[in-house]
Amino acid sequence: MQTKKQSTKSEVEGGLMARWGASLADWSERWFPDAYVFAAIAVVIICVAALLAGRTPSQISVDFGKSFWGLVPFTMQMAFVVISGYIVAVSKPVKRLVRYLALFPQTPKVAVTYVAFMAMVASLLSWGFSLIFAGILTREVSKRVKGIDYRAMGAAAYLGLGSVWALGLSSSAALLMATKGSIPPALYKISGTIPLQETLFTWQNLVMIVVLIVLSCWICYVSCPSAERAKTAEMAGIRYAEDTDDEVGTPQTPGEYLEYSPILTIPIVLLGLGYLYHVFSTQGGLAALDLNVYNFMFLILGMLLHWTPKAFLKAAAKSVPMVGSVLLQFPLYAGIFGVLMGSGLTDVLAHFFVSISTHDTLPVIVGIYSAVLGLFLPSGGGKWIVEAPYMLEAANQLHVNLGWIVQVYNAAEALPNFINPFWMLPLLGLTGAKARDLAGYSILQLMFHTPAVLIMLYLLAKTLPYIPPIMQ
Template sequence: MKNKETNANQDGLIARIGFSLANWSEKWFPDAFIFAAVAVVFISVVALIMGRTLVDIGVDFGAHFWDLIPFAMQMAFIIITGFVVATSKPVHKLIIRLSHIPKTPKGAVAFVAFFSMAASLISWGFSLIFSGILIREINKKVDGVDYRAIGAAGYLGLGSVWALGLSSSAALLMATKASIPSALYEISGTISMSETIFTWQNLIMIVVLIILSVGIAFLSAPSEVKAKTAEMAGIDYGKMETSEVKSRAEKPGEWLEYSPFLTLVLVLIGSFYIIHTIKNKGPVSALDLNNYNFMFLMLGLLLHWTPRNFLNAVAKSIPATGGVLIQFPLYAGIFGVLMNSGLTEKLVKFFLSISTENTFPIIVGIYSALLGLFLPSGGGKWIVEAPYLLETAKELHVNMAWVVQVYNATEALPNLINPFWMLPLMGIMGVKARDLAGYSILQLIFHIPVVLFLVWILAKTLPYEPPIFQ
């Protein structure tokens, strides 16, 4: 048991600000769906101002409502596969071992912050579940941890570096010709991951943001005497269950469910496809959205070993996909209203009028971050923004691949105060978005100037490249 600090005033300025913001957000934060609904209303009002009728807007909204269903399913599978891998017995055992490392409340918050960001570079879906389970285990071992501070730390991957990693929605979409809307493809062609995620400029952003975020998480965590613990909030984490319910078949018809035979066959067949694709396209070009999900799915199968364990994990992951499935059609409808209202062309002219090759990256960053308050979706929002941002980049001769990365770095910023992507983590922790938002807002205050500076200064190192059409 750690000895408690005798004076709450020992907390530094950052810790006091974080504590105040956490108390404020507990009272005032709305649900994620409200943000998307407000965006529909806002775009509709803009379309009316530009001369569209209510009937026109309704037709545009409904006609495009289902356009992103394939992409929404791909996003849902990122959550499902991330959950499946994170809740497998080998990974869960790893989490338990990691949970023994931190010994102090502040150390625990910083520890979770680091691993949430490191995991998000592999998969944002995996990061949310991995962090949630890690938080539950740490709370059993370390006394005096503020559940709001550690919860916000577990969400940091989604608010900082996830879009700079392997599951970046925008980067994966632009590398996947089948996922790019035809109107967008005519502007940009395909953009390989080697031009976005796998660049030294991207690595610099990742390293800087991880150091910054972990430092703020450590400094802002309140002392043990001032912390609001999970127990104080009436949260009982108890024992985290794995997906395995029983270990052997009880009826002849269940034999294949509890045997690894089918798992090994499926993984073997899937491995042949992965090897073939990498051999023909190379490891970078092969990493598009479909193949990324496919590889994670095969890994999840293998880690769960039997079909029954795998299916149990999948069943538990489904509730976490609800927000994606219900809100992506709204984004598609917004895209339809936006494209047919003529606003896209006006936005291109607007950005051209206020931008130069030097200032365009930072203007894109500010705009993408602001729009992200209303459209909390990395991939869905990119579909809305990409046509006019990439068209403007072409006119200004700005590297289009770096525009994707500017978007990736800055669109994560509003995630820190938008509750949409908190949903899977909240489910694991048993908390509300308002519980996490205060410490996330504190991170946002520090992240904004650093991220905008990085996307601006690093843009100077990249020349303009014409689009590639496959």
């Protein structure tokens, strides 16, 4: 009898939590503007702060305009993270792999937990790949396992973006700091380059990845409703039909023959593989892996998996609309960076963080600040450009490991993604769900992730020594 009462109480609490999450999502969808508007608001706030710091309107305009195009290489690199990840995820071999992987889960709880695990593992390779891969996996698993709550499943598929993606190979902040040509000169003077051996490839980062994956899977398993209580995709009017969009047709004219043939794909792929072999053999695995090499690998893999130019270009065309916000927002972040540096606000903010922090508490304070700011500036790479100058300067002054500050930012940056619909859009398009459908279970994850992340940031920071900036 006691067990039954506890079970009923747990189900009621779960229902209340889901309703609370749905209410928050409804409110945010009604009142939160587009992410671009948040970036524009940030421009206004920084410019007002620069005026108060003594900068003239003319000087602010020059600072903004001179830096506006300063992140063009980085902007294109981030756009290609999305494009290349999408191209690989929708290729026929990957779709066949997904259909095979979808055969394993047999019950709703296991299916939701399984999708969550696969989404998080995929996000360690590429967050752009993870969203599409998990969306396709969700569709295939939902066809085979009956009684799955589509809200719990959608939130599970989104977990890669809300938990560990920034701790993996597509971490924009870590790859940026390892790529000298992408670091703005003013920031480079503060930090130098920070190799991946000091950010992604540390045992401390591995600990965070393992803990967060285990925690996320556990939450998915215990919170997933039973088949009797589930709201399925069919109940929501969502139907997952068989994907018939793989076919690219056949050439209709002699001029189209090369588009449908691998004759041109093969030499390009061989050239790419030759270059990658040269880079990794001469520079070593970790030293060679920067944003350019990372995107190059995914594009070459995409060409190989699609096999013909027609299939490759068809996938690329579908991915391009997903990068529009990146192309428009990142110049604004570059302008903000210019105003911050020109007005001296970076020194003011660095002094502020030093004044309220100690060597031990700076990682936690940076983590909280980054997570809160991420609610209003949902852009991992662009926001890092804004935060990095004063965060890393504060770390230098307090002798906190610079690589760990990058990872503090990465771990905290993922937290607001749980409730920010900006990054959900590609997944929502594949699953047919709405942002508010995912919010209840995402907020449940957030409640557990936030203290876990902050505790790990504090404890693991104690294991890392301060390393002065490396100037190359």
